[in-house]
Amino acid sequence: MLEFPRWKVWIVSLVVALGVLFSIPSLIAGTTLASRWPSWLPHEKISLGLDLAGGSHLLLEADANDALKQRLQAKEDEVSTELRRDPRIEIGDISTAGGRLSFLVRDPTQVDAAVERLRKLSQPLALTGNRDWDVQVVDQTRVVLIPTPGGTVKALKDAMSVARDVVRRRIDPGGTKEITVITEGADRILVQVPGVENPEQLKKLIGQTARLEFKLVDMEANPADVQQGRAPPGSQVLPMADGSGAIAVKRRVMVSGDQLTKASQGFDQDGRPDINIVFDTAGARRFGRVTQENVGKPFAIILDDKVLSAPNINEPILGGQAQITGSFTVQSANDLAVALASGKLPVKLNVIEERTVGPDLGKDSIHKGVIASVIGTVGVMIFMLITYGRFGVYANIALIVNAFLILAVMAIFNATLTLPGIAGFILTIGAAVDANVLINERIREEIRRGRRLIDAVETGYREAFRAIFDANVTHVISAAIMAYFGSGPVRGFAVVLMIGVVTSVFTAVYFTRMLVALWIRRTRPRALHI
Amino acid sequence: MKLLKLVPENTNVDFMRWRNLAVVLSSLLTIASLAFTAYRGLNLGVDFVGGQMIRVTFAQPIDVEQLRGRVLGLHLGEASIQEFGGPKSYQIRLPKPEGGDAAANAAATQVKQLVTASYPGARVDSVETVSGKVSEELADDGAKAIGLAMLGIAVYIWFRFEWQFGVGALLTLAHDVSMTLGFFAFTRLQVDLNVVAAILTIVGYSLNDTVVIYDRIREDLRKYRKMAILPLLNLSLNETLARTVVTSLTVLIALGVLMAIGPEVIFGLAIAIFLGVLIGTYSSIYISAPVLVWLKVTPDSFLKTDEEEKAGTQPA
Numbered sequence: 001m002l003e004f005p006r007w008k009v010w011i012v013s014l015v016v017a018l019g020v021l022f023s024i025p026s027l028i029a030g031t032t033l034a035s036r037w038p039s040w041l042p043h044e045k046i047s048l049g050l051d052l053a054g055g056s057h058l059l060l061e062a063d064a065n066d067a068l069k070q071r072l073q074a075k076e077d078e079v080s081t082e083l084r085r086d087p088r089i090e091i092g093d094i095s096t097a098g099g100r101l102s103f104l105v106r107d108p109t110q111v112d113a114a115v116e117r118l119r120k121l122s123q124p125l126a127l128t129g130n131r132d133w134d135v136q137v138v139d140q141t142r143v144v145l146i147p148t149p150g151g152t153v154k155a156l157k158d159a160m161s162v163a164r165d166v167v168r169r170r171i172d173p174g175g176t177k178e179i180t181v182i183t184e185g186a187d188r189i190l191v192q193v194p195g196v197e198n199p200e201q202l203k204k205l206i207g208q209t210a211r212l213e214f215k216l217v218d219m220e221a222n223p224a225d226v227q228q229g230r231a232p233p234g235s236q237v238l239p240m241a242d243g244s245g246a247i248a249v250k251r252r253v254m255v256s257g258d259q260l261t262k263a264s265q266g267f268d269q270d271g272r273p274d275i276n277i278v279f280d281t282a283g284a285r286r287f288g289r290v291t292q293e294n295v296g297k298p299f300a301i302i303l304d305d306k307v308l309s310a311p312n313i314n315e316p317i318l319g320g321q322a323q324i325t326g327s328f329t330v331q332s333a334n335d336l337a338v339a340l341a342s343g344k345l346p347v348k349l350n351v352i353e354e355r356t357v358g359p360d361l362g363k364d365s366i367h368k369g370v371i372a373s374v375i376g377t378v379g380v381m382i383f384m385l386i387t388y389g390r391f392g393v394y395a396n397i398a399l400i401v402n403a404f405l406i407l408a409v410m411a412i413f414n415a416t417l418t419l420p421g422i423a424g425f426i427l428t429i430g431a432a433v434d435a436n437v438l439i440n441e442r443i444r445e446e447i448r449r450g451r452r453l454i455d456a457v458e459t460g461y462r463e464a465f466r467a468i469f470d471a472n473v474t475h476v477i478s479a480a481i482m483a484y485f486g487s488g489p490v491r492g493f494a495v496v497l498m499i500g501v502v503t504s505v506f507t508a509v510y511f512t513r514m515l516v517a518l519w520i521r522r523t524r525p526r527a528l529h530i
Numbered sequence: 531m532k533l534l535k536l537v538p539e540n541t542n543v544d545f546m547r548w549r550n551l552a553v554v555l556s557s558l559l560t561i562a563s564l565a566f567t568a569y570r571g572l573n574l575g576v577d578f579v580g581g582q583m584i585r586v587t588f589a590q591p592i593d594v595e596q597l598r599g600r601v602l603g604l605h606l607g608e609a610s611i612q613e614f615g616g617p618k619s620y621q622i623r624l625p626k627p628e629g630g631d632a633a634a635n636a637a638a639t640q641v642k643q644l645v646t647a648s649y650p651g652a653r654v655d656s657v658e659t660v661s662g663k664v665s666e667e668l669a670d671d672g673a674k675a676i677g678l679a680m681l682g683i684a685v686y687i688w689f690r691f692e693w694q695f696g697v698g699a700l701l702t703l704a705h706d707v708s709m710t711l712g713f714f715a716f717t718r719l720q721v722d723l724n725v726v727a728a729i730l731t732i733v734g735y736s737l738n739d740t741v742v743i744y745d746r747i748r749e750d751l752r753k754y755r756k757m758a759i760l761p762l763l764n765l766s767l768n769e770t771l772a773r774t775v776v777t778s779l780t781v782l783i784a785l786g787v788l789m790a791i792g793p794e795v796i797f798g799l800a801i802a803i804f805l806g807v808l809i810g811t812y813s814s815i816y817i818s819a820p821v822l823v824w825l826k827v828t829p830d831s832f833l834k835t836d837e838e839e840k841a842g843t844q845p846a
Binding site: 051059061199200351352353354355356357358360361364365368369371372375376377379380383384386387388389419420422423426427429430431433434437438441444445448463466467470471473474475476477478479481482484485486487489490493494497529530 | 533534535536539540585587634638639653654655656657658659660661663664668671672674675678679682683686687690723724726727730731733734735737738741742745746749769770772773776777779780781782783784785787788790791792793795796799800803
């Protein structure tokens with residue numbers, strides 16, 4: 001007991017000093033003192049969870065049907081482009097029904113060549129030896145492309161990583177906000193945005209796929225057929241965005257939104273909100289050529305399979321700049337511009353969980369949480385003092401050091417404090433003194449049994465440690481399981497519990513032991529008042 | 531200074547005298563809790579059944595019936611309105627909207643507009659929308675986590691002590707968790723994610739007392755090899771009684787303050803842990819210990835392979 005070597009005293013003191021130092025930035029955050037904190041000292045701070053800081057938490061899930069649909073569409077474009085190349089292979093009756101892409105090859109002698117060229121298009125999947133599409137021939141002239149399971153998994157993975165970046169760009173075009181956008185599992189994205197006043201706006205931004213396409217209007221289509229939803233070969237029927245019926249357009253995409261470099265909200269000559277877009281070089285060239293070839297004909301501006309408008313091409317548009325008109329408000333035009341500029345979502349995302357907390361509730365919670373923590377701590381300290389006297393004082397000093405250490409460790413790891421985390425903090429305060437209670441009760445017992453003072457203290461610490469250790473392991477087991485299964489706030493609670501277990505064993509056992517050893521060495525007491 | 535001694539020195543309470551009565555009573559209460567929970571069900575929050583919950587704080591106390599009428603007037607399905615924390619704070623719960631995202635959005639917006647238009651100064655504190663899929667996963671994860679935590683801890687106790695102690699720990703945990711569930715079923719307090727966190731905490735902390743008492747029983751078993759099991763359990767319980775009382779009190783002081791003046795959102799969490807500590811203190815004496823009698827724990831339960839025997843701790 002008395003052998004508490006000097007170097008150990010130094011190490012324990014150093015840990016305590018560092019704990020206090022690292023916890024200060026979190027404690028003075030938001031006060032005027034924060035600006036006076038010297039810059040060469042640590043600045044790591046505990047971040048506040050959304051339930052305390054206010055903000056929105058959204059869990060998005062990829063729409064599997066839409067993912068397949070978009071993948072088939074992209075494949076259709078790819079196949080058409082490939083087969084149009086020299087030597088050209090004429091195809092028809094393209095269908096994407098049943099989750100597979102199929103088409104007829106007009107000249108039966110070209111079937112093998114078509115299959116050959118399409119097989120080359122498919123990508124090998126790493127390690128498996130399989131490819132991402134199966135190319136088959138049925139009825140001699142019909143070529144069928146079937147997505148393989150491995151290909152679908154990889155496509156979803158790629159789509160999710162693109163979607164994550166797109167979501168981030170949409171929410172935070174400037175890249176300046178402290179937002180969290182991470183993929184979770186195979187098909188989910190978690191979005192956390194602090195301080196959002198209007199989550200609906202946020203969801204609208206994310207909810208739009210923003211697939212922009214320019215296609216020629218099919219003028220030969222029979223209007224009666226179009227209203228029935230039937231289109232001539234090579235065309236498709238799409239609804240108008242404003243709900244005013246439907247229109248037949250050529251399946252072939254003239255230019256797509258992938259070729260945009262800029263999109264911004266503006267106004268047309270009549271002062272109505274519209275969107276100005278700028279194509280990249282390739283897109284501008286293509287757009288120029290197509291408009292040149294089709295002067296006088298209408299083309300459709302299509303957003304997510306809905307026709308925004310179908311203006312006439314009055315003259316070739318050569319500069320690579322265009323306006324999208326439609327029935328927009330300033331807000332919706334602006335949202336669409338942001339969505340277009342950030343690129344299209346490779347898959348539609350559905351919001352499956354939303355939690356939004358207003359900033360005032362968070363402030364209330366912090367305020368009440370801090371008061372409860374302080375009163376709870378003081379209550380426990382008074383109780384310890386009147387129960388154990390000097391040893392209670394040591395336990396109380398350990399308690400305060402423990403509070404600093406928990407904050408410091410959280411700050412160093414940049415952990416997030418949530419509302420349940422505050423409860424975890426208070427619980428830790430209540431439970432941390434258990435170690436001291438165990439030790440002190442054991443010392444009392446050993447003294448009753450007639451042991452000498454130093455012997456009693458030593459036995460007390462030694463015998464109590466076993467139970468302290470086992471009890472804390474059970475805490476860690478439950479907290480670790482909570483951290484693994486829990487989400488957001490609950491995980492925050494578990495993190496505080498785990499940190500608290502480790503720091504409290506240090507303060508309640510080693511730190512108080514040092515205090516007791518130093519006291520005994522200094523004063524050589526004859527009797528113990530405990 | 532005269533120090534406080536809540537438990538006098540050298541107590542000699544014959545705890546085990548009432549053990550059969552206590553075990554019968556506890557078993558009945560446990561079964562009753564489970565049956566009641568199964569029969570009446572828990573008041574599950576949107577976390578576990580899906581739907582929307584909007585929390586609003588009004589500038590002054592309001593007429594709930596009027597608010598209920600107004601919300602029902604929006605035709606958003608079975609809306610329920612509950613006071614939350616104080617006379618000015620309410621939570622409005624709506625069922626899962628049928629039309630997916632867009633409908634959920636619209637419903638929340640409608641309620642928000644209604645509240646801000648009809649009640650000047652009202653503040654929308656939070657909006658939570660949980661889809662059926664997520665709520666099922668959360669419920670599933672919650673149940674799994676509680677089960678795993680109980681098993682994990684029982685296995686740890688088995689490794690550290692002997693199998694009889696592991697069984698005792700598991701039964702104690704089952705008792706504590708069932709009683710807590712029964713309490714929530716009885717009071718109709720809302721069960722949300724925080725309450726699951728609380729139950730996991732109880733799993734970790736209610737066993738605190740059990741671990742301490744088991745540690746002492748093991749020590750006494752080695753020390754007094756000739757003593758019969760009942761007096762030995764009584765001795766161990768009495769030796770640790772002061773510690774049991776003092777620790778439970780410190781935890782209850784801290785949690786009591788949190789319950790009384792802490793943030794409303796975590797009231798459920800605070801009361802669940804508070805209760806769990808109370809139940810855990812009782813069960814550590816009347817479940818954990820009697821189980822050892824039935825499972826016939828003797829000093830020989832600890833085999834020579836025990837590390838401390840190797841280290842040469844002298845059995846008396």
